Amino acid sequence: MIFNSDKYTKFYAMNKKEQILKTFEETGKPMRPGEIAEKTGIDSKEVSKLIKELKTDEKVYSPKRCYYDIKK
Numbered sequence: 001m002i003f004n005s006d007k008y009t010k011f012y013a014m015n016k017k018e019q020i021l022k023t024f025e026e027t028g029k030p031m032r033p034g035e036i037a038e039k040t041g042i043d044s045k046e047v048s049k050l051i052k053e054l055k056t057d058e059k060v061y062s063p064k065r066c067y068y069d070i071k072k
Contacts, residue, residue: 016042017050021059024070030063 019040024031027039033051037044051068054060060068 016040016046017054017059020047020050020054021070024060024068030067030069032066033068036068 019042020036023036023039033047034044036042036051037047040047042050051060055062058071060070062068
């Protein structure tokens, strides 16, 4: 079996995105990337990167500067 690192990286990132979305659902309020990092255990810089991707995917939005929430 050949290990495909690109597929693994995408899968791993997807699980982290799902963690972030679940955290938004559980808290039910806009949060800063640092708060999400604390709750998920994901590095805050990585959370910021993943939030940017989730914004591009139109799954989250920014109701005010530096805060993010899940689109409902």
